[in-house]
Amino acid sequence: RVLLEDRDDEVSNLSHTFNRMTEQIQNQRDDLMEANEQLDQRRMFTEAVLAGVSAGVLGLDGDRRINIVNRSAEDLLALPRTDLIDKLIDDVLPEIAQLLEQATLSQRDFVQEQLDLTIDGQIRHFNVQVTGHHGQGGEHGYVITLDDISKLVSAQRTAAWADVARRIAHEIKNPLTPIQLSAERLRRKYSQEIKSDRHIFEQCTDTIVRQVKDIGRMVDEFSSFARMPTPIMRDEDICDLIKRSVFAQRVANPDIDYQLSLTDEAMIVQCDGHLIGQALTNLLKNAGQAIAIKEDKLGQDGGRGDFTGKIDVALNFDDRLLNVSVVDNGCGLPKEHRNKLTEPYMTTHAKGTGLGLAIVQKIMEDHGGELTLEDAPEGSSGACVSLHFPRDQKRKGESNRPPREDVSETSTSISESKAVV
Ligand SMILES: Nc1ncnc2c1ncn2[C@@H]1O[C@H](COP(=O)(O)OP(=O)(O)OP(=O)(O)O)[C@@H](O)[C@H]1O
Ligand SMILES: [Mg+2]
Known part of the structure; x- marks a missing residue:
């Protein structure tokens, strides 16, 4: 800013214009600072949200390089941030790269699939979502969300098995006792009367009784699994x-x-x-x-x-x-x-x-x-x-x-x- 003198000549005009210009620059600078601060706040908010969610989140730029990694993604993939950031998704997680391929080929901006990934030598079951987005400059990026559903899948399987076990146990158990009693009765009643090959008769009835007992034991195991008692703490x-x-x-x-x-x-x-x-x-x-x-x-x-x-x-x-x-x-x-x-x-x-x-x-x-x-x-x-x-x-x-x-x-x-x- 220059000092204005009370004169009406060219120098005074120039000073006025100069001061207006510096004022505009000052205002623009303030606006920019404010916009920057807002951006910073939004970024911090997004980072806080990303850090807090249990799902793993990866952001990819147009070249499919990872540019965002949240804490859950590091935990779920058992990889430190440094092994992920700036790396090509094709190198780090080829299974997910295939999913990106699908999204690109089908020109869809949202693809979801369940994938098995090997983490630390163990196969884990993930629900993977790929969402495409366009930046203002027209570049195409992706956000990948990972949910570890291994426990859920395992619990579902267990529940399904428990249900099957309960039905099988119920259906099989009923006829077992009559079969066993009948076989024992046959042996008691007729083994003396049979004249030829009596040992075969006895062997067969023995086999029936033994096998029925085995089935009974197996069924008990089935039902003990299907109906685990409620714990008394x-x-x-x-x-x-x-x-x-x-x-x-x-x-x-x-x-x-x-x-x-x-x-x-x-x-x-x-x-x-x-x-x-x-x-x-x-x-x-x-x-x-x-x-x-x-x-x-x-x-x-x-x-x-x-x-x-x-x-x-x-x-x-x-x-x-x-x-x-x-x-x-x-x-x-x-x-x-x-x-x-x-x-x-x-x-x-x-x-x-x-x-x-x-x-x-x-x-x-x-x-x-x-x-x-x-x-x-x-x-x-x-x-x-x-x-x-x-x-x-x-x-x-x-x-x-x-x-x-x-x-x-x-x-x-x-x-x-x-x-x-
Ligand atoms: N301590 C262990 N060392 C090596 N393998 C093990 C051990 N514990 C479990 N396993 C593996 O896990 C499998 C499943 O174990 P689980 O106790 O459920 O069934 P199982 O022992 O095979 O049969 P069951 O318990 O009905 O006799 C086993 O078959 C075995 O391969
Ligand atoms: Mg065992």
């Missing part, structure tokens, strides 16, 4: 439940070395002791079977050497969670279809029903907890299967002291003070 000492389950398994498998890493004091959990005991027994049985498979394999490969089957049961907790992990040094979890192991009737054992882990999963869901299956820590070929309980019902007298490491069962004592979960 009580204060239970999880250490005690673990000890009881391990004791029963130790009797059945005296060659296996069971190690317990528990707390000195009782660890009280609100749960159905009977169901959690059942869940622990299922995990311990699986661990024992995995060790037997490993021993067989070592035997076939030329000898067991000094291999000893080992099962470690450990209790760990922090403020939020209490975990019980069962680690074995057996054959290890199968590499494929790992996410399906908890589905009913999924088994790799010749005589297994595949209901064990499905039942454990259901029990944990009913307790608001979770079941996880992982490889055993480094140096072991086996599996690490864990039960996670939420610790939301904190009460007085709780102790957050971490469990002692490597405490064997013999040296574990339970004192009077109680930790409450």
Whole structure:
């Protein structure tokens, strides 16, 4: 701005014009600053929204390079931001690139599909949406939304199986008892009267009775899965439940070395002791079977050497969670279809029903907890299967002291003070 003098000549005119111009520039600058601030605010708002949504969101520019990644996308894809940003979608997620191709070919701005993606070696089920958008400069970008629906799909399958199991159990059970009674009656009544090939008659009736019993047992398994009892929650000492389950398994498998890493004091959990005991027994049985498979394999490969089957049961907790992990040094979890192991009737054992882990999963869901299956820590070929309980019902007298490491069962004592979960 220049100072205006009270004169009416060219210099004064020029000064007036100059001042008007600087005023306009000032106003435009203020407008620009305000627009910029608004843009910044909107961007921060969008970023906050993106960070808060549970769905994974990826933004792509016209060259299909990733330019936006939210936190959920990093978590769901198990990739850090740096491995995604500025990378071509075709290189990072080729399965999704195919979906983009479809959107481009069909000239649609919205495509949705369910895809299986391999994340950290595990197949996960995703619902993927691709939405196209045009920028002001005419460039074409995409927004990709990812929802992990593995749990939903698994729950749907389980529900469908439970329904089938219930119907099958109902329909099969009715005629079983009359078949068994009739066969037994035939044998009792006529076996003395039959003169030729009596042993065949007896063999056949025996077979009927035996097979009917087998079917009956299978049906019971079906229905126990279809009608899992509603848990009756009580204060239970999880250490005690673990000890009881391990004791029963130790009797059945005296060659296996069971190690317990528990707390000195009782660890009280609100749960159905009977169901959690059942869940622990299922995990311990699986661990024992995995060790037997490993021993067989070592035997076939030329000898067991000094291999000893080992099962470690450990209790760990922090403020939020209490975990019980069962680690074995057996054959290890199968590499494929790992996410399906908890589905009913999924088994790799010749005589297994595949209901064990499905039942454990259901029990944990009913307790608001979770079941996880992982490889055993480094140096072991086996599996690490864990039960996670939420610790939301904190009460007085709780102790957050971490469990002692490597405490064997013999040296574990339970004192009077109680930790409450
Ligand atoms: N500790 C483990 N080590 C290796 N594989 C395991 C372990 N636990 C479970 N599995 C795998 O998970 C599959 C499913 O286990 P699940 O307990 O549901 O059924 P199952 O043991 O085969 O049959 P069932 O429990 O009815 O006898 C098993 O067949 C096995 O392949
Ligand atoms: Mg099992």
